[in-house]
Structure formats: C-alpha cells, structure tokens
Amino acid sequence: MKVDIVGGGPSGLFLAILLANSAPGIEIEVFEQNAPDATFGFGVVLADAGLARLSDAAPGVCADLVKAMKFSTQQNIVSGETSITVQRPGQGGGAIARLRLLSILQEHASRLGIRVTWSSRVLDVATLTGDIVVGADGINSLVRTSDEAGFRTSRRDLSNHFAWFGVQKAFACPSLVFRRYEGGYFVAHYYPYSDDMSTFVAECDDRTWQQFDLDNASADSRRELFERVFAPELDGHDLVSNNSNWRQFPVIRNGNWYSGNRVLIGDALASAHFSIGSGTRIAMEDSIALAQSIAANANDAPAALRAYVATRREAKDRLIGASEASYEWYEQIREWMDSYTPHEFVYQFMTRTGRVDTARLREQYPSLMQELTSAGAVPTGKALQ
DSSP, rough: OOEEOOSSSSSHHHHOOOOOOOOTEEEEEEEOSOOOTOOOOOOOEOOOOOOOHHHHHHHHHHHHHHHHEOOOOOEEETTTEEEEEEOSSSSOEEEEEHHHHHHHHHHHHHTTTTTEEEEEOOOOOOGOOOEEEEEESOOOOOOHTTTHHHHHHEEEOOOOOOEEEEEOOOOOEEEEEEEEEEEHHHHHEEEEEESSSSEEEEEEEEHHHHTGGGGSSOHHHHHHHHHHTTTTTTTTEEEEOOOOOBOOOOOESOOOOEEETTEEOGTSOOOOGGSOOOOOHHHHHHHHHHHHHHHHHTTOHHHHHHHHHHHHHHHHHHHHHHHHHHOOOOOOOOHHHHHHHHHHHHHHHHHHTTOOOOHHHHHOOHHHHHHHHHTOOOOOOTOOO
C-alpha cells in the first residue's frame, strides 16, 4: 500500500512517523508546500491529557517534545480589571514554538527515512498515486476542496475578529484578559512558549470592529490599537507580526470523513476553535487513529478508512462539540462582560463547554471553587452538587 500525505505540518508528519513505525511495509510520501524552515507562526499548546495519548503512540517523539516545552500550572483570567487565578490540575498545559515542534517531527521523520517533498504545492490531487491520499493540509485543504460534494463539506464564518501575534516577553503564565476600552469589547489570549517569547491572540467582537472602523484601518493601525488596549499587560513591548492576518474563524465541517481514497484529518476535517487550545492535539490524535487503522488493514484501503471513522468519530465529535460550545460563548462575549461580576464570569467561562461541571470544578480546581462559592458566583442549587 502507498499513502500520500498532503501537508507536512504536525498532523501530517506525525502520521508519517506513526505509519513508518507500525507498518514498515507501507510506502509513505509527504508533500509540503512550505520549506522545512518556514518560520510563520509563534507557539502552540499541547494539554497534558493530550500529551499522555501522544506518548502512548510515540513515546520517543513525545519525550523530545516535552523537553522543549514550557509548562505552567496556573492561568489568570481578568474580567472587570479583576484578576482571578486558576490553579490547573497536574502539570498543566505545555507550550512549544511551532517551528521547534515541526523541527522535532522533521528530525524523527528523517531518521526513519520518510520521503518528504518540501516546497512542493500539490496542484491537482488526482495526480497523486497513493492508495490512500490524506488531507492533512488544514483549514484551506486542497484535498477537501477537490471533492467537497463527496465530503459533504459545509463552511461558515464566525462574527468575532482575531489575529495571532507574538510578544518578545515571556509572560509569567497563560492569561485571558477581557477588557472594555472606549466602548469596545476586546479579548487577549496569551501564553509563554519559550524563555523570551509568548503567543498573543488578539480578538474583538464584530460591533467593536465596526465601531473602530477596522475594516478600513491598516494592519499597523489595528496592531497599535490592541497595543493600547492591552498596554498594562504588554508593559512597553510591541506585538510582533508574522503572517498575522485578521480574520473571522471559519467553521469547517464534513459529513463524510473520506471520499473514495481521499481522507481528512485535523482542521481539514473539522476546524477546532483556538479558544479550547487543542487544535494541534486533536489533529495529532486523528493521526493516531488513522495510522492504527491503516496498520491493521495494510492490504485493504477501504477497510482502513472505515475503521478510522469507526474508532475516532465519537471522541472527535466530543472534542469538536466542546469547541463549538466555546466559540458560541465567545460570540456573545459582550453580553457576558456586561452581565456578570468577575467571579460569575469565571464560573461561566470554566463551564462554558459542558465538559467541566460544578462537581468537576470542585474536584480538580478546589481553591478556585472555594473562591467562587465564597463570592456567591456559583448558581443556586449547584454550589452543593
């Protein structure tokens, strides 16, 4: 069997590594449109629960990732200029520079002799000769767009506007800041990923975007506005641009995970909103499921694709459901910022996806739960659950 993987990002390279280790008889080729040292992007997050699953599948790869990651056991949430600390269970999430993550995966792929064609954009999926063609090529997937009818693709854009920046400052811990400024409603998501750099995601709702006429503003003017809004946190540091395009999040869904011999993973299949901080992890877990299904059906490509859907769909749907609940919450951020006290706001934030309820808050975040209860922020009837 031959497997062609379109996309040499984390999910594509990880899939290739897993296949090389578990099914050495399979021919693998990865096609990546960028050079191996392309430097766009800043840091990404891999949660500790996700790291455990990645370690089970590829312990050597995961060990190298962990060595390069920056961990934090707490997060600050600022609402109404009140900062509330959330002490995370376990070691907390780990952040790593996107380029370092890719370089580690590239090193493992190279040692395994995996063929990667760099700086090569696939223009026509039909020219690929693999028995299975994997779309690991993200939100703008060529593999998906080559057969949207077959995949039963749907797409819509959310209303909030956002852009990814960097900051040449290592913040003490990940933080979320929700701020009113001159009548606008702004959000900053930031976290350190090295000793001297942090990722900084800037966001505002659509009413704010229109109020400040940001459609007609230059990229520099938009950046400078957010530097003013979050000046207390930036402490004199500028936001660093690197492919920092302003956009509205595209919600990509596909009724069919595969069409013919073409199959989707990661954001090409279902885009995971950045507010749950799990997009890379979800994509790499897709790679695990697909690699295991191919290895178990190395002589039967259709059976491998059926097995992938059967084994992965429930968990994937659960995670994407959490993503949807989270982005719907963010879409109403103006209402929440106006309606809740800081402690009420944090309670609503922590429970917004439905994956954390009052009982889980009490078990995993006891200090926070005690503070929220003392502040009267837990809805009546739930404080005793």
